[in-house]
Amino acid sequence: MPRSEARTLVGYAAQGFLVIWSNPKALLFFGAFIPQFVDRTEPVWLQVAVLGSIFMAVATVLDGAYAVLAGRAGRLLTRARVRLVERISGGLLVVGGAALAFARR
Template sequence: MEISLFSFGLLALVIVMTPGPTVLLALSNGSRFGMAYAGYGIAGAAISDGVLIAAAALGLGAVLVTSAVLFNLVKWIGVAYLVWLGIQMLRSSGELGLETNRANVRCAIPSRRALAIFRKSFFVAVTNPKGYLFFTAFLPQFLNPMEPLLTQYATLAGIFIAIDVMVMTAYAGLGTKAMQLLNDSGALWIDRTCGALLISLGCALALVRRSDV
Protein backbone atom coordinates (compact mmCIF):
# COMPACT_ATOMS: atom_id res chain seq x y z
CA MET A 1 0.00 0.00 0.00
CA GLU A 2 2.88 2.35 0.85
CA ILE A 3 4.42 1.83 -2.61
CA SER A 4 1.04 2.47 -4.23
CA LEU A 5 0.59 5.70 -2.28
CA PHE A 6 4.12 6.79 -3.14
CA SER A 7 3.42 6.20 -6.84
CA PHE A 8 0.16 8.10 -6.53
CA GLY A 9 1.96 11.00 -4.90
CA LEU A 10 4.60 11.18 -7.65
CA LEU A 11 1.99 11.09 -10.40
CA ALA A 12 -0.13 13.67 -8.61
CA LEU A 13 2.92 15.95 -8.33
CA VAL A 14 3.61 15.72 -12.07
CA ILE A 15 -0.06 16.37 -12.87
CA VAL A 16 -0.41 19.33 -10.51
CA MET A 17 2.85 20.95 -11.63
CA THR A 18 1.52 21.11 -15.20
CA PRO A 19 0.18 24.67 -15.51
CA GLY A 20 -3.61 24.77 -15.55
CA PRO A 21 -6.29 27.37 -14.74
CA THR A 22 -5.91 27.24 -10.94
CA VAL A 23 -2.12 27.42 -11.19
CA LEU A 24 -2.35 30.44 -13.49
CA LEU A 25 -4.70 32.13 -11.06
CA ALA A 26 -2.33 31.40 -8.17
CA LEU A 27 0.56 32.95 -10.12
CA SER A 28 -1.50 36.02 -11.00
CA ASN A 29 -2.86 36.43 -7.47
CA GLY A 30 0.60 36.13 -5.99
CA SER A 31 2.01 38.73 -8.37
CA ARG A 32 -0.76 41.27 -7.82
CA PHE A 33 -1.81 40.80 -4.22
CA GLY A 34 0.86 38.84 -2.39
CA MET A 35 0.72 35.51 -0.59
CA ALA A 36 -2.11 36.45 1.78
CA TYR A 37 -4.49 37.04 -1.09
CA ALA A 38 -3.24 34.09 -3.12
CA GLY A 39 -4.06 31.91 -0.11
CA TYR A 40 -7.78 32.44 -0.65
CA GLY A 41 -7.49 31.18 -4.21
CA ILE A 42 -5.40 28.22 -3.09
CA ALA A 43 -8.06 27.37 -0.50
CA GLY A 44 -10.74 27.52 -3.19
CA ALA A 45 -8.77 25.19 -5.45
CA ALA A 46 -8.12 22.77 -2.57
CA ILE A 47 -11.81 22.57 -1.72
CA SER A 48 -12.63 22.04 -5.39
CA ASP A 49 -10.25 19.06 -5.36
CA GLY A 50 -12.31 17.58 -2.55
CA VAL A 51 -15.52 18.17 -4.47
CA LEU A 52 -14.15 16.56 -7.64
CA ILE A 53 -12.83 13.53 -5.80
CA ALA A 54 -16.09 13.11 -3.88
CA ALA A 55 -18.01 13.35 -7.15
CA ALA A 56 -15.75 10.72 -8.73
CA ALA A 57 -16.25 8.44 -5.73
CA LEU A 58 -20.03 8.83 -6.10
CA GLY A 59 -19.88 7.99 -9.81
CA LEU A 60 -20.58 11.42 -11.30
CA GLY A 61 -17.74 10.98 -13.79
CA ALA A 62 -19.47 7.90 -15.20
CA VAL A 63 -22.71 9.88 -15.48
CA LEU A 64 -20.92 12.60 -17.48
CA VAL A 65 -19.56 9.99 -19.86
CA THR A 66 -23.01 8.52 -20.50
CA SER A 67 -25.03 11.76 -20.57
CA ALA A 68 -24.31 14.02 -23.53
CA VAL A 69 -26.62 16.72 -22.16
CA LEU A 70 -24.96 16.87 -18.73
CA PHE A 71 -21.46 16.65 -20.20
CA ASN A 72 -22.07 19.52 -22.62
CA LEU A 73 -23.79 21.60 -19.94
CA VAL A 74 -20.81 21.37 -17.59
CA LYS A 75 -18.36 21.81 -20.47
CA TRP A 76 -19.89 25.00 -21.85
CA ILE A 77 -20.25 26.52 -18.41
CA GLY A 78 -16.55 25.81 -17.94
CA VAL A 79 -15.66 27.26 -21.33
CA ALA A 80 -17.63 30.44 -20.68
CA TYR A 81 -16.09 30.87 -17.24
CA LEU A 82 -12.51 30.37 -18.43
CA VAL A 83 -12.95 32.79 -21.33
CA TRP A 84 -14.64 35.35 -19.06
CA LEU A 85 -11.78 35.15 -16.55
CA GLY A 86 -9.24 35.46 -19.35
CA ILE A 87 -10.94 38.55 -20.77
CA GLN A 88 -11.06 40.14 -17.31
CA MET A 89 -7.32 39.57 -16.92
CA LEU A 90 -6.60 40.93 -20.41
CA ARG A 91 -8.50 44.07 -19.45
CA SER A 92 -6.55 44.40 -16.20
CA SER A 93 -4.91 47.74 -15.54
CA GLY A 94 -2.04 45.96 -13.83
CA GLU A 95 -2.69 47.88 -10.62
CA LEU A 96 -1.21 46.06 -7.64
CA GLY A 97 -3.34 45.16 -4.66
CA LEU A 98 -0.46 45.79 -2.28
CA GLU A 99 -0.15 48.65 0.16
CA THR A 100 3.51 49.52 0.56
CA ASN A 101 5.28 51.49 3.26
CA ARG A 102 8.95 51.85 4.18
CA ALA A 103 8.88 49.10 6.77
CA ASN A 104 7.08 46.31 5.00
CA VAL A 105 4.62 45.26 2.34
CA ARG A 106 1.12 44.38 3.43
CA CYS A 107 -1.83 43.01 1.61
CA ALA A 108 -5.16 44.77 2.04
CA ILE A 109 -7.81 42.08 2.07
CA PRO A 110 -11.37 43.39 1.86
CA SER A 111 -13.81 40.57 2.43
CA ARG A 112 -15.43 41.00 -1.00
CA ARG A 113 -12.15 40.74 -2.83
CA ALA A 114 -11.06 37.72 -0.78
CA LEU A 115 -14.35 36.00 -1.57
CA ALA A 116 -13.95 36.82 -5.27
CA ILE A 117 -10.45 35.29 -5.33
CA PHE A 118 -11.74 32.16 -3.56
CA ARG A 119 -14.75 31.87 -5.86
CA LYS A 120 -12.73 32.16 -9.07
CA SER A 121 -10.35 29.34 -8.19
CA PHE A 122 -13.16 27.13 -6.91
CA PHE A 123 -15.50 27.49 -9.86
CA VAL A 124 -12.79 27.28 -12.52
CA ALA A 125 -12.18 23.70 -11.35
CA VAL A 126 -15.70 22.46 -10.63
CA THR A 127 -17.02 23.68 -13.99
CA ASN A 128 -14.47 21.62 -15.93
CA PRO A 129 -15.85 18.16 -16.83
CA LYS A 130 -12.33 16.87 -17.50
CA GLY A 131 -11.63 17.13 -13.77
CA TYR A 132 -14.47 14.75 -12.91
CA LEU A 133 -13.49 12.33 -15.64
CA PHE A 134 -9.82 12.49 -14.71
CA PHE A 135 -10.40 11.51 -11.10
CA THR A 136 -12.92 8.87 -12.15
CA ALA A 137 -10.27 7.18 -14.31
CA PHE A 138 -7.20 7.96 -12.18
CA LEU A 139 -8.16 7.14 -8.59
CA PRO A 140 -9.48 3.55 -9.04
CA GLN A 141 -6.01 2.45 -10.17
CA PHE A 142 -4.82 2.98 -6.59
CA LEU A 143 -7.80 1.43 -4.80
CA ASN A 144 -7.95 -2.02 -3.26
CA PRO A 145 -11.52 -3.33 -3.69
CA MET A 146 -10.98 -5.65 -0.72
CA GLU A 147 -10.54 -2.71 1.67
CA PRO A 148 -13.00 0.05 2.70
CA LEU A 149 -13.28 2.42 -0.27
CA LEU A 150 -14.29 5.47 1.75
CA THR A 151 -11.08 5.38 3.76
CA GLN A 152 -9.00 4.91 0.62
CA TYR A 153 -10.70 7.79 -1.22
CA ALA A 154 -10.16 10.02 1.82
CA THR A 155 -6.47 9.09 1.93
CA LEU A 156 -5.94 9.75 -1.77
CA ALA A 157 -7.86 13.02 -1.51
CA GLY A 158 -5.68 14.14 1.39
CA ILE A 159 -2.49 13.37 -0.51
CA PHE A 160 -3.64 15.05 -3.72
CA ILE A 161 -4.91 18.17 -1.95
CA ALA A 162 -1.69 18.50 0.08
CA ILE A 163 0.41 18.29 -3.09
CA ASP A 164 -1.87 20.71 -4.93
CA VAL A 165 -1.65 23.26 -2.10
CA MET A 166 2.14 22.90 -1.98
CA VAL A 167 2.56 23.42 -5.74
CA MET A 168 0.13 26.34 -5.95
CA THR A 169 1.82 27.99 -2.98
CA ALA A 170 5.11 27.72 -4.86
CA TYR A 171 3.58 29.30 -7.98
CA ALA A 172 2.00 32.09 -5.91
CA GLY A 173 5.35 32.65 -4.20
CA LEU A 174 7.01 32.85 -7.61
CA GLY A 175 4.54 35.54 -8.61
CA THR A 176 5.16 37.46 -5.38
CA LYS A 177 8.94 37.27 -5.82
CA ALA A 178 8.60 38.45 -9.40
CA MET A 179 6.81 41.56 -8.24
CA GLN A 180 9.68 42.44 -5.92
CA LEU A 181 11.74 42.87 -9.07
CA LEU A 182 9.08 44.27 -11.39
CA ASN A 183 6.71 47.23 -11.26
CA ASP A 184 3.07 47.76 -12.20
CA SER A 185 3.86 47.06 -15.84
CA GLY A 186 5.18 43.66 -14.79
CA ALA A 187 1.88 42.85 -13.09
CA LEU A 188 0.09 44.00 -16.22
CA TRP A 189 1.98 41.60 -18.45
CA ILE A 190 1.67 38.70 -16.01
CA ASP A 191 -2.08 39.26 -15.97
CA ARG A 192 -2.28 39.52 -19.74
CA THR A 193 -0.19 36.41 -20.27
CA CYS A 194 -2.27 34.41 -17.79
CA GLY A 195 -5.45 35.82 -19.32
CA ALA A 196 -4.44 34.75 -22.81
CA LEU A 197 -3.58 31.27 -21.53
CA LEU A 198 -6.94 30.97 -19.76
CA ILE A 199 -8.75 31.88 -22.98
CA SER A 200 -6.66 29.30 -24.83
CA LEU A 201 -7.58 26.67 -22.23
CA GLY A 202 -11.23 27.64 -22.63
CA CYS A 203 -11.02 27.22 -26.40
CA ALA A 204 -9.29 23.85 -25.97
CA LEU A 205 -12.03 22.75 -23.58
CA ALA A 206 -14.66 23.76 -26.15
CA LEU A 207 -13.16 21.23 -28.57
CA VAL A 208 -13.28 18.36 -26.07
CA ARG A 209 -15.81 15.62 -26.82
CA ARG A 210 -17.00 12.81 -24.61
CA SER A 211 -15.22 10.29 -26.82
CA ASP A 212 -11.92 12.12 -26.22
CA VAL A 213 -11.90 11.69 -22.44
Template sequence: MNLATLLLFLPACFALNMAPGPNNLLSVRNATAYGFRTSCLAGAGRLAAFALMIALASAGLAVVLLQASELLFYGIKILGAAYLLYLAYQLWSADTQAEAEKNTAPLGLAALARQEFLVAIGNPKAILIFTAFLPQFVDPTAPVPGQFLVLGALFLLLEWIAISAYAYMGLHMRRWFAEPRGQKIFNRCCAALLSAAASVLLLARRA
Protein backbone atom coordinates (compact mmCIF):
# COMPACT_ATOMS: atom_id res chain seq x y z
CA MET A 1 0.00 0.00 0.00
CA ASN A 2 1.49 3.33 -1.07
CA LEU A 3 0.84 6.97 -0.21
CA ALA A 4 -1.32 7.53 -3.29
CA THR A 5 -3.64 4.71 -2.20
CA LEU A 6 -3.96 6.19 1.28
CA LEU A 7 -4.74 9.63 -0.16
CA LEU A 8 -7.61 8.04 -2.09
CA PHE A 9 -8.76 5.96 0.85
CA LEU A 10 -8.97 8.71 3.49
CA PRO A 11 -11.57 11.03 1.86
CA ALA A 12 -13.65 8.10 0.56
CA CYS A 13 -13.60 6.48 3.98
CA PHE A 14 -14.46 9.68 5.82
CA ALA A 15 -17.44 10.20 3.52
CA LEU A 16 -18.76 6.82 4.67
CA ASN A 17 -18.08 7.70 8.31
CA MET A 18 -19.93 11.00 8.07
CA ALA A 19 -22.92 9.67 6.13
CA PRO A 20 -26.14 10.04 8.16
CA GLY A 21 -27.31 6.75 9.61
CA PRO A 22 -28.79 5.13 12.73
CA ASN A 23 -25.54 5.19 14.72
CA ASN A 24 -24.74 8.81 13.90
CA LEU A 25 -28.32 9.68 14.82
CA LEU A 26 -27.74 7.97 18.18
CA SER A 27 -24.67 10.15 18.73
CA VAL A 28 -26.81 13.25 18.22
CA ARG A 29 -29.56 11.92 20.49
CA ASN A 30 -27.15 10.85 23.23
CA ALA A 31 -25.35 14.19 23.21
CA THR A 32 -28.69 15.97 23.40
CA ALA A 33 -29.77 13.89 26.40
CA TYR A 34 -26.50 13.14 28.23
CA GLY A 35 -23.83 15.52 26.94
CA PHE A 36 -20.89 15.51 24.54
CA ARG A 37 -18.47 13.40 26.59
CA THR A 38 -20.97 10.63 27.31
CA SER A 39 -22.02 10.46 23.67
CA CYS A 40 -18.40 10.14 22.52
CA LEU A 41 -17.63 7.45 25.09
CA ALA A 42 -20.78 5.52 24.19
CA GLY A 43 -19.48 5.44 20.62
CA ALA A 44 -16.92 2.87 21.80
CA GLY A 45 -19.70 0.31 21.43
CA ARG A 46 -20.00 1.15 17.76
CA LEU A 47 -16.23 0.98 17.29
CA ALA A 48 -16.19 -2.48 18.89
CA ALA A 49 -18.85 -3.68 16.43
CA PHE A 50 -16.99 -2.23 13.46
CA ALA A 51 -13.68 -3.69 14.66
CA LEU A 52 -15.34 -7.11 14.75
CA MET A 53 -16.70 -6.61 11.23
CA ILE A 54 -13.27 -5.55 9.94
CA ALA A 55 -11.72 -8.63 11.54
CA LEU A 56 -14.30 -10.83 9.81
CA ALA A 57 -13.69 -9.09 6.50
CA SER A 58 -9.91 -9.45 6.79
CA ALA A 59 -10.33 -13.17 7.52
CA GLY A 60 -12.66 -13.56 4.57
CA LEU A 61 -15.46 -14.83 6.82
CA ALA A 62 -17.99 -12.09 6.10
CA VAL A 63 -18.71 -13.30 2.59
CA VAL A 64 -19.01 -16.87 3.79
CA LEU A 65 -21.31 -15.95 6.67
CA LEU A 66 -23.60 -13.50 4.90
CA GLN A 67 -23.42 -13.87 1.13
CA ALA A 68 -23.40 -17.67 1.27
CA SER A 69 -26.15 -17.89 3.90
CA GLU A 70 -29.43 -16.32 2.90
CA LEU A 71 -31.10 -17.35 6.18
CA LEU A 72 -28.39 -15.72 8.32
CA PHE A 73 -28.42 -12.53 6.26
CA TYR A 74 -32.17 -12.07 6.53
CA GLY A 75 -32.18 -13.12 10.18
CA ILE A 76 -29.66 -10.42 11.11
CA LYS A 77 -31.49 -7.92 8.92
CA ILE A 78 -34.85 -8.56 10.62
CA LEU A 79 -33.34 -8.44 14.13
CA GLY A 80 -31.51 -5.20 13.30
CA ALA A 81 -34.65 -3.58 11.91
CA ALA A 82 -36.67 -4.76 14.92
CA TYR A 83 -34.15 -3.19 17.31
CA LEU A 84 -34.28 0.13 15.42
CA LEU A 85 -38.08 0.07 15.63
CA TYR A 86 -37.83 -0.68 19.36
CA LEU A 87 -35.59 2.38 19.84
CA ALA A 88 -37.99 4.45 17.74
CA TYR A 89 -40.91 3.38 19.94
CA GLN A 90 -38.98 4.27 23.10
CA LEU A 91 -38.22 7.75 21.78
CA TRP A 92 -41.74 8.33 20.48
CA SER A 93 -43.41 7.34 23.74
CA ALA A 94 -40.87 8.91 26.14
CA ASP A 95 -42.37 11.18 28.79
CA THR A 96 -40.14 14.24 28.39
CA GLN A 97 -41.98 16.13 31.13
CA ALA A 98 -41.22 13.40 33.67
CA GLU A 99 -37.61 13.20 32.50
CA ALA A 100 -37.20 16.94 32.95
CA GLU A 101 -38.64 16.80 36.47
CA LYS A 102 -36.42 13.90 37.49
CA ASN A 103 -33.38 15.57 35.92
CA THR A 104 -31.60 12.21 35.81
CA ALA A 105 -30.23 10.17 32.94
CA PRO A 106 -32.32 6.99 32.52
CA LEU A 107 -29.44 5.10 30.88
CA GLY A 108 -25.86 4.65 32.03
CA LEU A 109 -22.75 4.74 29.86
CA ALA A 110 -22.56 0.94 29.56
CA ALA A 111 -26.18 0.78 28.37
CA LEU A 112 -25.59 3.53 25.80
CA ALA A 113 -22.45 1.78 24.50
CA ARG A 114 -24.38 -1.49 24.26
CA GLN A 115 -27.09 0.34 22.32
CA GLU A 116 -24.49 1.66 19.86
CA PHE A 117 -23.02 -1.84 19.49
CA LEU A 118 -26.38 -3.49 18.81
CA VAL A 119 -27.41 -0.91 16.22
CA ALA A 120 -24.09 -1.31 14.38
CA ILE A 121 -23.85 -5.10 14.58
CA GLY A 122 -27.51 -5.51 13.57
CA ASN A 123 -26.87 -4.21 10.06
CA PRO A 124 -25.57 -6.98 7.75
CA LYS A 125 -24.98 -4.43 4.99
CA ALA A 126 -22.24 -2.90 7.16
CA ILE A 127 -20.18 -6.09 6.90
CA LEU A 128 -20.78 -6.18 3.16
CA ILE A 129 -19.51 -2.59 2.94
CA PHE A 130 -16.28 -3.67 4.60
CA THR A 131 -15.93 -6.64 2.25
CA ALA A 132 -16.58 -4.46 -0.81
CA PHE A 133 -14.93 -1.20 0.22
CA LEU A 134 -11.73 -2.00 2.11
CA PRO A 135 -10.41 -4.61 -0.36
CA GLN A 136 -10.35 -1.99 -3.12
CA PHE A 137 -7.40 -0.37 -1.35
CA VAL A 138 -5.49 -3.58 -0.62
CA ASP A 139 -2.46 -4.50 -2.72
CA PRO A 140 -2.77 -8.26 -3.39
CA THR A 141 0.96 -8.53 -4.03
CA ALA A 142 1.75 -7.48 -0.44
CA PRO A 143 0.76 -9.15 2.86
CA VAL A 144 -2.99 -8.63 3.20
CA PRO A 145 -3.50 -8.86 7.01
CA GLY A 146 -1.13 -5.96 7.70
CA GLN A 147 -2.89 -3.78 5.14
CA PHE A 148 -6.30 -4.59 6.61
CA LEU A 149 -4.92 -3.68 10.03
CA VAL A 150 -3.77 -0.26 8.80
CA LEU A 151 -6.96 0.45 6.83
CA GLY A 152 -9.14 -0.80 9.68
CA ALA A 153 -7.33 1.36 12.23
CA LEU A 154 -7.72 4.42 9.99
CA PHE A 155 -11.39 3.65 9.49
CA LEU A 156 -11.98 3.42 13.25
CA LEU A 157 -10.06 6.65 13.84
CA LEU A 158 -12.17 8.48 11.27
CA GLU A 159 -15.30 6.91 12.73
CA TRP A 160 -14.36 8.31 16.13
CA ILE A 161 -14.04 11.76 14.55
CA ALA A 162 -17.49 11.32 13.01
CA ILE A 163 -18.89 10.30 16.41
CA SER A 164 -17.42 13.46 17.92
CA ALA A 165 -18.77 15.63 15.10
CA TYR A 166 -22.31 14.32 15.45
CA ALA A 167 -22.10 14.52 19.24
CA TYR A 168 -21.00 18.15 18.96
CA MET A 169 -24.00 18.78 16.73
CA GLY A 170 -26.23 17.18 19.35
CA LEU A 171 -24.68 19.31 22.08
CA HIS A 172 -25.82 22.46 20.33
CA MET A 173 -29.21 20.97 19.57
CA ARG A 174 -29.65 20.40 23.31
CA ARG A 175 -29.71 24.15 23.78
CA TRP A 176 -32.49 24.42 21.20
CA PHE A 177 -34.56 21.58 22.70
CA ALA A 178 -34.06 22.21 26.41
CA GLU A 179 -37.79 22.47 27.11
CA PRO A 180 -39.92 19.29 27.40
CA ARG A 181 -42.04 20.28 24.38
CA GLY A 182 -38.98 20.83 22.20
CA GLN A 183 -37.44 17.58 23.47
CA LYS A 184 -40.61 15.73 22.55
CA ILE A 185 -40.51 17.10 19.01
CA PHE A 186 -36.85 16.15 18.70
CA ASN A 187 -37.46 12.64 20.08
CA ARG A 188 -40.26 12.05 17.62
CA CYS A 189 -38.17 13.31 14.71
CA CYS A 190 -35.43 10.86 15.75
CA ALA A 191 -38.04 8.10 16.08
CA ALA A 192 -39.29 8.78 12.56
CA LEU A 193 -35.74 8.69 11.16
CA LEU A 194 -34.95 5.44 12.99
CA SER A 195 -38.16 3.91 11.64
CA ALA A 196 -37.15 5.01 8.14
CA ALA A 197 -33.71 3.43 8.65
CA ALA A 198 -35.40 0.21 9.76
CA SER A 199 -37.53 0.25 6.60
CA VAL A 200 -34.47 0.74 4.41
CA LEU A 201 -32.73 -2.12 6.20
CA LEU A 202 -35.73 -4.41 5.65
CA LEU A 203 -35.69 -3.57 1.93
CA ALA A 204 -31.95 -4.22 1.60
CA ARG A 205 -30.97 -7.14 -0.58
CA ARG A 206 -27.84 -9.24 -0.59
CA ALA A 207 -25.08 -8.13 -2.95
Protein backbone atom coordinates (compact mmCIF):
# COMPACT_ATOMS: atom_id res chain seq x y z
CA MET A 1 0.00 0.00 0.00
CA PRO A 2 1.46 3.42 -0.91
CA ARG A 3 2.16 5.66 2.04
CA SER A 4 -0.07 8.41 0.68
CA GLU A 5 -3.21 6.29 1.13
CA ALA A 6 -4.89 6.56 4.50
CA ARG A 7 -5.80 3.23 6.04
CA THR A 8 -9.36 2.92 7.23
CA LEU A 9 -10.40 1.92 10.73
CA VAL A 10 -11.54 -1.43 9.31
CA GLY A 11 -8.08 -1.90 7.80
CA TYR A 12 -6.42 -1.31 11.15
CA ALA A 13 -8.87 -3.67 12.86
CA ALA A 14 -8.22 -6.38 10.25
CA GLN A 15 -4.47 -5.99 10.63
CA GLY A 16 -4.76 -6.18 14.42
CA PHE A 17 -6.93 -9.29 14.15
CA LEU A 18 -4.40 -11.01 11.90
CA VAL A 19 -1.50 -10.04 14.14
CA ILE A 20 -3.10 -11.28 17.37
CA TRP A 21 -4.21 -14.59 15.88
CA SER A 22 -0.84 -15.23 14.25
CA ASN A 23 0.92 -14.63 17.58
CA PRO A 24 1.64 -17.99 19.26
CA LYS A 25 1.71 -16.36 22.71
CA ALA A 26 -1.89 -15.24 22.31
CA LEU A 27 -2.97 -18.69 21.17
CA LEU A 28 -1.21 -20.31 24.13
CA PHE A 29 -2.83 -17.79 26.47
CA PHE A 30 -6.31 -18.52 25.14
CA GLY A 31 -5.64 -22.25 25.23
CA ALA A 32 -4.34 -22.24 28.81
CA PHE A 33 -6.31 -19.48 30.55
CA ILE A 34 -9.83 -19.32 29.13
CA PRO A 35 -10.79 -23.03 29.56
CA GLN A 36 -10.47 -22.63 33.33
CA PHE A 37 -13.59 -20.45 33.28
CA VAL A 38 -15.69 -22.58 30.94
CA ASP A 39 -18.60 -24.60 32.36
CA ARG A 40 -18.90 -27.84 30.38
CA THR A 41 -22.63 -28.15 31.15
CA GLU A 42 -23.33 -25.03 29.05
CA PRO A 43 -22.48 -24.35 25.38
CA VAL A 44 -18.69 -24.19 25.35
CA TRP A 45 -18.29 -22.28 22.07
CA LEU A 46 -20.50 -19.45 23.32
CA GLN A 47 -18.59 -19.12 26.59
CA VAL A 48 -15.23 -19.12 24.81
CA ALA A 49 -16.52 -16.50 22.35
CA VAL A 50 -17.79 -14.25 25.16
CA LEU A 51 -14.63 -14.60 27.26
CA GLY A 52 -12.43 -14.03 24.21
CA SER A 53 -14.47 -10.96 23.26
CA ILE A 54 -14.11 -9.53 26.76
CA PHE A 55 -10.36 -10.12 26.62
CA MET A 56 -10.12 -8.46 23.20
CA ALA A 57 -12.17 -5.45 24.37
CA VAL A 58 -9.94 -4.93 27.41
CA ALA A 59 -6.79 -5.39 25.30
CA THR A 60 -8.09 -2.88 22.74
CA VAL A 61 -8.71 -0.23 25.39
CA LEU A 62 -5.35 -0.77 27.10
CA ASP A 63 -3.35 -0.97 23.86
CA GLY A 64 -5.12 2.14 22.60
CA ALA A 65 -4.19 3.97 25.78
CA TYR A 66 -0.56 2.88 25.37
CA ALA A 67 -0.57 4.15 21.78
CA VAL A 68 -2.01 7.53 22.77
CA LEU A 69 0.50 7.93 25.62
CA ALA A 70 3.38 6.92 23.36
CA GLY A 71 2.26 9.43 20.73
CA ARG A 72 2.14 12.21 23.29
CA ALA A 73 5.49 11.20 24.76
CA GLY A 74 6.98 11.19 21.28
CA ARG A 75 6.26 14.91 20.95
CA LEU A 76 8.26 15.57 24.12
CA LEU A 77 11.32 13.68 22.89
CA THR A 78 13.36 16.30 21.11
CA ARG A 79 16.90 15.42 20.08
CA ALA A 80 18.34 17.62 22.85
CA ARG A 81 16.24 15.90 25.54
CA VAL A 82 17.15 12.44 24.25
CA ARG A 83 20.85 13.37 24.26
CA LEU A 84 20.53 14.65 27.86
CA VAL A 85 18.85 11.43 29.01
CA GLU A 86 21.52 9.37 27.22
CA ARG A 87 24.31 11.30 28.97
CA ILE A 88 22.68 11.04 32.39
CA SER A 89 21.97 7.30 32.05
CA GLY A 90 25.46 6.68 30.64
CA GLY A 91 27.00 8.54 33.56
CA LEU A 92 24.96 6.51 36.03
CA LEU A 93 26.11 3.28 34.38
CA VAL A 94 29.76 4.39 34.60
CA VAL A 95 29.35 5.31 38.28
CA GLY A 96 27.62 1.99 38.97
CA GLY A 97 30.34 0.06 37.15
CA ALA A 98 33.07 1.88 39.05
CA ALA A 99 31.31 1.20 42.35
CA LEU A 100 31.13 -2.51 41.50
CA ALA A 101 34.78 -2.55 40.41
CA PHE A 102 35.98 -1.09 43.70
CA ALA A 103 33.52 -2.94 45.96
CA ARG A 104 34.98 -5.52 48.33
CA ARG A 105 33.28 -8.74 49.31
